[in-house]
Amino acid sequence: MEAPALVQAKEQPKLIVSIGPHMHDEESTAKIMWTVSGALIPASLMSVYYFGMPAVMVILVCLVTSLLAEAGMQWLLKKPITLSDGSAFLTGLLLALNLPANAPLYIPFVGSVVAIMIAKHLFGGLGYNIFNPALVGRAFVLVSFAKIMTTFVAPVTTFMALDAKTTATPLVILKEEGIARLLEIYHTKAALYQDLFVGNRAGSLGETSVAALLLGAAFLLMKRYITWHVPIPFIATVGILTWIFGGHDGLMTGDPLLHMMSGGLILGAFFMATDYVTGPSVRSAQIVFGICAGALTVLIRLKGGYPEGVMFAILLMNCFAPLLDRAMRSRVFGKAEAKGVKK
Amino acid sequence: MEATTVKAKDTFSGGVHPADNKQLTAHKPTVTAAIPKRAIIPLSQHIGAPTKSIVVIGQEVKKGEKIGETAGFVSAPVHASVSGKVVALGNFPHILGMDIPAVVIESDGKDEWIGGLKENPGYLTLSPDELKKLVADAGIVGMGGATFPTHVKLSPPKEKPIDVVILNGAECEPYLTSDHRLMLEKSKEIVEGLKILMRILNVSKGYIGIESNKPDAIEAMTKAAAGSPEVKVWPVKVKYPQGAEKMLIKAIAGRTVPAGGLPMDVGVVVQNVGTAEAIYNAVRYGRPLVERYVTVTGRGVREPKNFLARIGTPFSQLIEEAGGLTDTAAKVISGGPMMGMSQYTLDVPVIKGTSGITVLPKNEVNTNSYGPCIRCGRCIDACPMKLQPSYLGLYIEKGHYEDAKAYNLMDCFECGSCTFVCPANRPMVHWVKKAKKELAKKKN
Numbered sequence: 001m002e003a004p005a006l007v008q009a010k011e012q013p014k015l016i017v018s019i020g021p022h023m024h025d026e027e028s029t030a031k032i033m034w035t036v037s038g039a040l041i042p043a044s045l046m047s048v049y050y051f052g053m054p055a056v057m058v059i060l061v062c063l064v065t066s067l068l069a070e071a072g073m074q075w076l077l078k079k080p081i082t083l084s085d086g087s088a089f090l091t092g093l094l095l096a097l098n099l100p101a102n103a104p105l106y107i108p109f110v111g112s113v114v115a116i117m118i119a120k121h122l123f124g125g126l127g128y129n130i131f132n133p134a135l136v137g138r139a140f141v142l143v144s145f146a147k148i149m150t151t152f153v154a155p156v157t158t159f160m161a162l163d164a165k166t167t168a169t170p171l172v173i174l175k176e177e178g179i180a181r182l183l184e185i186y187h188t189k190a191a192l193y194q195d196l197f198v199g200n201r202a203g204s205l206g207e208t209s210v211a212a213l214l215l216g217a218a219f220l221l222m223k224r225y226i227t228w229h230v231p232i233p234f235i236a237t238v239g240i241l242t243w244i245f246g247g248h249d250g251l252m253t254g255d256p257l258l259h260m261m262s263g264g265l266i267l268g269a270f271f272m273a274t275d276y277v278t279g280p281s282v283r284s285a286q287i288v289f290g291i292c293a294g295a296l297t298v299l300i301r302l303k304g305g306y307p308e309g310v311m312f313a314i315l316l317m318n319c320f321a322p323l324l325d326r327a328m329r330s331r332v333f334g335k336a337e338a339k340g341v342k343k
Numbered sequence: 344m345e346a347t348t349v350k351a352k353d354t355f356s357g358g359v360h361p362a363d364n365k366q367l368t369a370h371k372p373t374v375t376a377a378i379p380k381r382a383i384i385p386l387s388q389h390i391g392a393p394t395k396s397i398v399v400i401g402q403e404v405k406k407g408e409k410i411g412e413t414a415g416f417v418s419a420p421v422h423a424s425v426s427g428k429v430v431a432l433g434n435f436p437h438i439l440g441m442d443i444p445a446v447v448i449e450s451d452g453k454d455e456w457i458g459g460l461k462e463n464p465g466y467l468t469l470s471p472d473e474l475k476k477l478v479a480d481a482g483i484v485g486m487g488g489a490t491f492p493t494h495v496k497l498s499p500p501k502e503k504p505i506d507v508v509i510l511n512g513a514e515c516e517p518y519l520t521s522d523h524r525l526m527l528e529k530s531k532e533i534v535e536g537l538k539i540l541m542r543i544l545n546v547s548k549g550y551i552g553i554e555s556n557k558p559d560a561i562e563a564m565t566k567a568a569a570g571s572p573e574v575k576v577w578p579v580k581v582k583y584p585q586g587a588e589k590m591l592i593k594a595i596a597g598r599t600v601p602a603g604g605l606p607m608d609v610g611v612v613v614q615n616v617g618t619a620e621a622i623y624n625a626v627r628y629g630r631p632l633v634e635r636y637v638t639v640t641g642r643g644v645r646e647p648k649n650f651l652a653r654i655g656t657p658f659s660q661l662i663e664e665a666g667g668l669t670d671t672a673a674k675v676i677s678g679g680p681m682m683g684m685s686q687y688t689l690d691v692p693v694i695k696g697t698s699g700i701t702v703l704p705k706n707e708v709n710t711n712s713y714g715p716c717i718r719c720g721r722c723i724d725a726c727p728m729k730l731q732p733s734y735l736g737l738y739i740e741k742g743h744y745e746d747a748k749a750y751n752l753m754d755c756f757e758c759g760s761c762t763f764v765c766p767a768n769r770p771m772v773h774w775v776k777k778a779k780k781e782l783a784k785k786k787n
Binding site: 012013014015016017018019020021022023024025027028029031032082085125126127128276277279280281282283325329330331332333334335337338 | 359361362440517589599600601602603604609668672673674675676680681682683684685686687688689701703707708709710714715716717718719720721723724727728729730731733734751754759762763764765766767768770772773776
């Protein structure tokens with residue numbers, strides 16, 4: 001039966017119809033990505049302070065190449081171009097902070113191309129990549145240009161140029177020559193820790209200043225963009241295991257502070273291992289992820305061929321993220337009760 | 344807005360904190376809406392079998408006269424909400440988004456109750472079965488929005504003994520204040536309704552759960568329950584979806600309703616405070632459910648208000664009485680913004696489960712497209728049922744409904760917390776509804 005018109009020729013307003021909820025909080029992917037990039041500003045500035053113009057160039061090449069690679073790849077794959085979501089910018093910045101300042105500029109270029117085109121887009125783009133793109137980019141250039149990538153220079157004396165004299169990072173010295181040699185260079189442990197904390201040492205751009213990294217990390221923790229579940233177990237595991245096994249005079253004689261503040265651990269734990277896409281999203285799985293990454297880092301540092309190990313530890317753990325998520329998903333509300341299991 | 348809140352720690356784990364926007368109407372006393380010239384009364388206003396019309400076009404009816412007869416146990420009769428003449432029988436727009444059978448009554452303006460309504464001043468001396476029959480005959484359904492026939496909830500099987508009745512005054516849905524106003528204005532009636540419920544179920548423990556952001560309601564209800572030691576007013580934490588049945592039971596009784604189960608599995612019956620008030624009116628005065636509190640709110644109406652409105656009043660009339668739509672009004676929601684349903688026409692009528700009409704202006708309507716899941720885990724933290732909405736979304740997006748089911752799709756009650764927090768703006772609730780429909784289709 002036809003329904004008679006109830007409202008006489010009154011114009012109906014144009015209404016938007018959709019499934020609820022009809023409210024949304026203020027967060028967005030772009031806001032998160034740009035905020036994380038913002039949290040890396042202190043570390044970036046410190047790298048420029050210590051390494052001068054060469055650091056600026058490495059950062060610039062990484063950012064520009066990453067953005068171009070993202071746009072180019074999306075154009076090739078006929079996907080919408082999403083530079084404004086900030087994810088390519090963040091990958092570029094993270095990669096830059098993982099490179100030495102003295103790297104010739106083709107290295108940041110190649111690293112960025114590999115990170116964005118291969119590690120990110122060939123796996124499906126944002127949200128689908130298995131491995132942290134910036135770390136894949138760094139792993140690629142590390143094994144491809146091993147000599148350059150493991151040659152570091154001391155912080156600059158003049159802004160425009162780096163000292164031609166190369167030097168080893170504290171962890172390389174520790175690995176190859178022992179703690180005695182490190183103390184010879186820095187005189188006292190306090191001086192060593194202090195330099196590590198403010199960043200006055202050889203290393204990748206972003207691994208130098210622990211203070212600057214912690215400042216950014218604290219901001220992200222406060223905004224709840226990252227949580228403690230990955231970074232704290234990660235760093236604590238490295239500290240505990242290096243204390244137990246890291247010394248030359250038997251068990252419990254290692255130097256946990258030295259290990260915790262070097263080799264990119266702070267950068268890796270707070271900014272790379274916390275990557276949403278490549279890490280687990282279940283909180284308990286994140287703790288396991290952090291502990292395992294820490295253990296792998298120590299294994300590589302103490303027994304492996306590389307002095308630092310954070311990068312490979314995170315990449316290896318990236319493979320396990322989906323499995324951890326699946327294995328550790330929380331019990332559904334009332335599921336145990338439904339099966340007659342007592343709480 | 345009230346500055347003080349009562350301290351409350353009882354709650355559930357998970358949940359979100361949307362801006363409640365209740366200040367638009369919380370302080371405004373309820374006004375009685377005009378009697379609709381034409382009341383459109385759908386024959387199905389509840390979960391369960393639709394009623395069958397027992398009137399014909401041209402028939403004169405009185406207010407409270409039964410016009411829709413139940414068809415089965417899980418059903419509730421429908422009554423005329425105005426006195427006048429039946430002018431149409433047919434399919435009319437319903438808040439569910441489709442046209443369903445309804446009776447249209449043209450009001451004669453006299454607003455006369457049907458004769459023979461039986462008053463029961465000594466209602467608490469009636470037997471549980473007599474009381475239950477009065478509730479069933481009055482067409483009372485869950486007025487919090489679920490619209491489940493109340494008498495069914497009051498008839499638990501023998502092997503499920505009930506020992507707790509909880510009245511739900513949490514009103515966790517943003518914007519809505521109809522339950523809040525009802526608790527302020529009809530406190531006594533609500534407490535009496537609860538006592539009737541407790542008598543029907545032979546229960547000695549009654550709670551009234553109220554979110555702690557309504558200190559005045561907590562005070563009013565506490566005062567109303569002062570002479571009744573068996574009734575306790577129980578403040579609960581402000582968190583969405585605190586008013587969801589399972590979450591409220593967890594917070595107040597500390598019991599966990601089994602997945603796929605019902606509150607009666609843990610000995611609890613939950614009823615909305617509005618339902619309790621309707622029960623009181625039905626039992627004490629013999630009046631069927633013909634009107635209810637409706638909040639008309641949002642920045643898309645000029646003068647947000649709380650109304651006492653007849654069932655069958657078109658949305659358009661209530662919106663006019665609330666000053667009309669603003670120039671930027673863009674979305675009209677039956678209910679609140681979290682679980683409410685957006686409407687394509689203002690011709691839809693108020694039904695027994697309509698707690699509010701929320702009108703959002705254009706700038707508050709999210710029309711952004713969604714992006715890929717970045718697996719941030721916010722939805723997992725927010726889900727009150729401890730599901731993994733991100734994975735549900737990923738599976739359903741690709742049409743893997745069975746996999747979604749393995750990820751506990753059926754335990755989702757579509758509160759929308761996951762979608763509210765998703766930074767990629769992914770429509771998880773939309774997908775969950777879709778997957779449930781697709782799976783049901785396959786089953787048939």
